[in-house]
Amino acid sequence: MNYAWNWGVLVQPPYLEWLGQGIAMTLAVSIAAGIIALSLGTLIGIFHSSTSGAMRLVTGSYINLFRNVPLLLQMFLWFFVVPELLPKAAGTWLKRELPNPEIITAIVALGLFTASRIAVQVAAGIAAVPGGQSMAARASGLSTVQAYRLVLLPQAFRIVVPPLTSEFLTIFKNSSIALTIGVYELTARTQQIQSFTYQGFEAFTAATVVYMVIALTVTTLMTVIERRVAIPGQSARV
Amino acid sequence: MVEMIRINGLSKSYGDVPVLKNCSLDVARGEVVVICGPSGSGKSTFVKCINGIEPAQAGRIAIDGEDLPSKPAAAARIRARIGMVFQHFELYPHLTVMENICLAQIHVLKRSREEAKAKAHGLLRRVGLTDKEAAYPSQLSGGQQQRIAIVRALAMDPVAMLFDEPTSALDPEMIGEVLAVMLELAREGMTMVVVTHEMGFAKAAADRVVFMDCGEIVEIAETARFFAEPASERARLFLSRILAH
Numbered sequence: 372m373n374y375a376w377n378w379g380v381l382v383q384p385p386y387l388e389w390l391g392q393g394i395a396m397t398l399a400v401s402i403a404a405g406i407i408a409l410s411l412g413t414l415i416g417i418f419h420s421s422t423s424g425a426m427r428l429v430t431g432s433y434i435n436l437f438r439n440v441p442l443l444l445q446m447f448l449w450f451f452v453v454p455e456l457l458p459k460a461a462g463t464w465l466k467r468e469l470p471n472p473e474i475i476t477a478i479v480a481l482g483l484f485t486a487s488r489i490a491v492q493v494a495a496g497i498a499a500v501p502g503g504q505s506m507a508a509r510a511s512g513l514s515t516v517q518a519y520r521l522v523l524l525p526q527a528f529r530i531v532v533p534p535l536t537s538e539f540l541t542i543f544k545n546s547s548i549a550l551t552i553g554v555y556e557l558t559a560r561t562q563q564i565q566s567f568t569y570q571g572f573e574a575f576t577a578a579t580v581v582y583m584v585i586a587l588t589v590t591t592l593m594t595v596i597e598r599r600v601a602i603p604g605q606s607a608r609v
Numbered sequence: 610m611v612e613m614i615r616i617n618g619l620s621k622s623y624g625d626v627p628v629l630k631n632c633s634l635d636v637a638r639g640e641v642v643v644i645c646g647p648s649g650s651g652k653s654t655f656v657k658c659i660n661g662i663e664p665a666q667a668g669r670i671a672i673d674g675e676d677l678p679s680k681p682a683a684a685a686r687i688r689a690r691i692g693m694v695f696q697h698f699e700l701y702p703h704l705t706v707m708e709n710i711c712l713a714q715i716h717v718l719k720r721s722r723e724e725a726k727a728k729a730h731g732l733l734r735r736v737g738l739t740d741k742e743a744a745y746p747s748q749l750s751g752g753q754q755q756r757i758a759i760v761r762a763l764a765m766d767p768v769a770m771l772f773d774e775p776t777s778a779l780d781p782e783m784i785g786e787v788l789a790v791m792l793e794l795a796r797e798g799m800t801m802v803v804v805t806h807e808m809g810f811a812k813a814a815a816d817r818v819v820f821m822d823c824g825e826i827v828e829i830a831e832t833a834r835f836f837a838e839p840a841s842e843r844a845r846l847f848l849s850r851i852l853a854h
Contacts, residue, residue, distance in 0.1 A: 506662050507699035511713035511765065512689025514682060521712060525703050602703050604747035 393560030407482025416493025437487035477549035496527035619668030646821035692762025700746035752783030769800035
């Protein structure tokens, strides 16, 4: 292979700046989508664990819809199709007036998609709390909301920390799909550097390293959280 | 006689399988009633229906003259007045002993933290576990956990206490410490409904014994009479089996 290595491009202007902007955009999209996913997913997971058949039908439909359609297709649907389906004024507003429509769309699409996966995990976590706990809570006069908030969810969340960790990792990796609707996140920026400089190996190596660093940081953070919330006397996952 | 708990015509089934058939029982203020019977006879379900944590399909329950409503929110208020102790303790594993005892006091009775703690301290002293307030349930023995569970229920100043096989999950050497607390409660005049296989406790503390079999209340008798001359053949058979060893 005849390839002229030039690691220097990564620190040259404007490429270093592009990399930085890409990293910032990846972090912003992922964290915003993560906040949507965690709050909406928790809410749907709670309702999905209820005994009401009608409620389970609604939450189950959400989960099936968002979990089973490819994320890439969902991005396209939100970006190209949904504005056309809405009433004309709303569609025009989305296309013309909404600032940075591609970023907002990417955040919403990634957030709603990941929420469906988190909902399943939260519901499973609640189901894993022994049934006697909910009985004890209700027997003491706690309302259903109080029983969830004070007794069931604190235990369920401890159970789902490990699967949530991999969900958070996946959000950062999945955020690269946002490049298909024009978001200049990390992968898009490295592709841009490659096409300007023909130094594709260096650019993509940089992206790889950054994704790895983000993933390892998230894993470390979650391990710290898991240790901190571990219940004394019960063995935590090592 | 003032009735603390009135249960009238309680029936419940899981699909086609009846688990409670037209069960009625009145418990007077200060009375101790022991429910016994073979396993699968519906004792646990019956006692869980008294405070409504198991819904029944038919029947009426009144606590201290007040009907137990079917609406969950309204039922919660009455439930808070009845203490319940479970076979598997059901302490909240993520909370310390003190937090376990204070949770419902603070969130249901709206007591201040200090008030709740003071109440807990007094009760912990009574069961000899003052040194365990900062411990988590999994750091305690079964007998200690069950005594804490009793304290957690008593902290709500209940008008009656329900026990669902409180010693069945305990190692033999720990049964005594739990029964001692229950005996003391009975002597102090607490209204108690106790599902148990501990016939020694029944003899020592119960005013009346209820014998259940196949979802029915077969016999209700004064304790001494129940053990001396049970009226039903099924109760006789049950007693001969469990008192034989």
